[in-house]
Amino acid sequence: MTPVIFQLPAPVGEVLARLAAAGFEAWCVGGCVRDTLLGKRPFDWDVATSARPEETRAVFAGERLVEVGAAHGTIALVPPEGHPIEITTFRSDGEYTDARHPDSVTFSRRLEDDLSRRDFTVNAMAYHPDRGLVDLFHGREDLEQGLLRCVGxxxxxxxxxxxxxxxxxxxxxxxxxxxxxxxxxxxxxxxxxxxxxxxxxxxxxxxxxxxxxxxxxxxxxxxxxxxxxLPELAPMKGCAQETPYHCFDVWEHTLHALEHAPADAALRWAALLHDTGKPARKTFSPDGVAHFYGHPPESGRVARRVLTRLRFSKREAEWIASLVDHHEDPMPMGEKALKRLLGQHGEAFVFTLFQLQEADLSAKAPGVFQRRLPDLEGSRARARAILERGDCLTLGDLALSGEDLKALGIPPGPEMGSLLRRLLDAVQEGGVPNQAAALERLALCLWREEGYKK
CATH class of the missing domain: 1.10.110.30 (Hydrophobic Seed Protein)
Incomplete structure (x- = not known):
C-alpha cells in the first residue's frame, strides 16, 4: 500500500498537539480519515481522545466550546476560522434498547475500544501525524477494494x-x-x-x-x-408500461430518470416521486395499449403525502410536489402557459422543471429522447426570451395597481383581486399592452360590463 500522506488543517493539528502536551492520546478518526485516503478533502475533522470531557474542557479553557453531546463524550471546539472540530472521548457503548442510541457509554483510555464500536471498517480507522494510521479491521484494504463491511x-x-x-x-x-x-x-x-x-x-x-x-x-x-x-413507491416495481414510449416498468423508468437528473436534492426527490401515481391510474385501450391518464396530479398527491411525513418544510414539499404536478406539461409550452408558470413559480422552478422533463425523456424508449428534445429546447428558448424581454409575469409587474383601481372608484376586496388577475391574463395573452392608460380603460370596461359592480 502507498504511504499515508495527510495534510491536517492547522486547527486540527493544534488540537492534537495540545491534548498530547497535556498527557492524552488524540487521533483523527472516522470519515475524515476515510476521505483523505480516498484522495478527497474532508469537510469535517473529528478527533477521538483518551481525555474525559472535563479534561478536554480544561485543556481548551478559554476557547469557544460547544456541548454537542457531553453525555456521550463529545465537545466541539469552534476555532476562529474553519469548521467546528468535534472532540470525543474514547468509549465503548452499552445496550441499544431503542435501536438508535446506546443506553449508556463507558469512557475508555484505549483507542481500540473506540474503534471497535464503529459501524463500518472504512470508518473505523485513526490517524496521527507522528504515529501514522491505525487500522484494526482492514478498513484501508476495503477502501481499495471498494467494499462496505461492518465492524464485527x-x-x-x-x-x-x-x-x-x-x-x-x-x-x-x-x-x-x-x-x-x-x-x-x-x-x-x-x-x-x-x-x-x-x-x-x-x-x-x-x-x-x-x-x-x-x-x-x-x-x-x-x-x-x-x-x-416509502411503501407508496412499491407498486411502481413490476408495473409494466405497454406503450410505444416506454421500454421499462415504472420503477425501472424512475431509476433511469433519477440517474439522468442533476444531483440537486429537490430535483432528485421529484425524479423519484414523479410517477408514483401511475399504478393507480393505469388503464388499457381496446388495442392493448396502456394509458395513465391523470397520473401527474395523482403523483403530486402521493408526493405531498410522502414529503409531509418526512417532515420537509412546507416550502420544500410544495416546490418538489409542484415539479411532479407539472412534469408532463405539454412540450413545447405555449407562451401563455410559460408566462403563467413563470409568474406562479419563478424562473428557478421553471428551469428545474425542464431538467426533470429532460431526465424523464431520457428514461423512455429508444428514440423518444431524440424526437422530443427539440420540443423541450423550444420551451427553454421561449422561457429565456420571455425573461429577456421583461414580460409582465405577475400582478406586481402590471402597470396598474390596486391603488390605481381605487382611484378609479373600484373598492378593494375579492372583486378587485379578480379584476387584477383578469388584467394580467389579458396582458399575457397579448390582448392589451402593459400600459396604465390601456389597462385603466379595460378595467373600467370589465367592471361596468361584466357584473363586478354591485
Whole structure:
C-alpha cells in the first residue's frame, strides 16, 4: 500500500498537539480519515481522545466550546476560522434498547475500544501525524477494494442502530462501493428496524443517498429496503408500461430518470416521486395499449403525502410536489402557459422543471429522447426570451395597481383581486399592452360590463 500522506488543517493539528502536551492520546478518526485516503478533502475533522470531557474542557479553557453531546463524550471546539472540530472521548457503548442510541457509554483510555464500536471498517480507522494510521479491521484494504463491511457482526451493528442500515446504502451511493455479502444479508434481515427511526433522520439520509452518483444502482438492488420506509413507491416495481414510449416498468423508468437528473436534492426527490401515481391510474385501450391518464396530479398527491411525513418544510414539499404536478406539461409550452408558470413559480422552478422533463425523456424508449428534445429546447428558448424581454409575469409587474383601481372608484376586496388577475391574463395573452392608460380603460370596461359592480 502507498504511504499515508495527510495534510491536517492547522486547527486540527493544534488540537492534537495540545491534548498530547497535556498527557492524552488524540487521533483523527472516522470519515475524515476515510476521505483523505480516498484522495478527497474532508469537510469535517473529528478527533477521538483518551481525555474525559472535563479534561478536554480544561485543556481548551478559554476557547469557544460547544456541548454537542457531553453525555456521550463529545465537545466541539469552534476555532476562529474553519469548521467546528468535534472532540470525543474514547468509549465503548452499552445496550441499544431503542435501536438508535446506546443506553449508556463507558469512557475508555484505549483507542481500540473506540474503534471497535464503529459501524463500518472504512470508518473505523485513526490517524496521527507522528504515529501514522491505525487500522484494526482492514478498513484501508476495503477502501481499495471498494467494499462496505461492518465492524464485527453486521446484524448486531444494525440492531444497535437502525440508522446504520440507511448509512450503508448512502455510503454505497456516494462512494460507489459494493456491500460485502454478510453485511448486505443483514441489511435485509434487519430492515424492519427502520420503522423506529425519526422521519427527520430518514429524510436526511435518503436525501444524501439520492444525491449520490450511484443512487440508481443502489436503489435497484435494495428497492425492498426503500419500500419499507416509502411503501407508496412499491407498486411502481413490476408495473409494466405497454406503450410505444416506454421500454421499462415504472420503477425501472424512475431509476433511469433519477440517474439522468442533476444531483440537486429537490430535483432528485421529484425524479423519484414523479410517477408514483401511475399504478393507480393505469388503464388499457381496446388495442392493448396502456394509458395513465391523470397520473401527474395523482403523483403530486402521493408526493405531498410522502414529503409531509418526512417532515420537509412546507416550502420544500410544495416546490418538489409542484415539479411532479407539472412534469408532463405539454412540450413545447405555449407562451401563455410559460408566462403563467413563470409568474406562479419563478424562473428557478421553471428551469428545474425542464431538467426533470429532460431526465424523464431520457428514461423512455429508444428514440423518444431524440424526437422530443427539440420540443423541450423550444420551451427553454421561449422561457429565456420571455425573461429577456421583461414580460409582465405577475400582478406586481402590471402597470396598474390596486391603488390605481381605487382611484378609479373600484373598492378593494375579492372583486378587485379578480379584476387584477383578469388584467394580467389579458396582458399575457397579448390582448392589451402593459400600459396604465390601456389597462385603466379595460378595467373600467370589465367592471361596468361584466357584473363586478354591485
Amino acid at each position: 457482526d453486521p446484524a448486531r451493528r444494525f440492531q444497535e442502530d437502525a440508522l446504520r442500515i440507511l448509512r450503508c446504502l448512502r455510503f454505497a451511493s456516494q462512494l460507489g462501493f459494493a456491500i460485502q455479502q454478510s453485511t448486505g444479508a443483514a441489511l435485509w434481515e434487519e430492515k424492519g428496524r427502520l420503522q423506529t427511526l425519526s422521519h427527520e433522520r430518514v429524510r436526511e439520509e435518503l436525501t444524501k443517498l439520492l444525491c449520490g452518483e450511484n443512487a440508481a444502482p443502489v436503489l435497484r438492488e435494495y428497492a425492498g429496503i426503500l419500500f419499507t420506509l
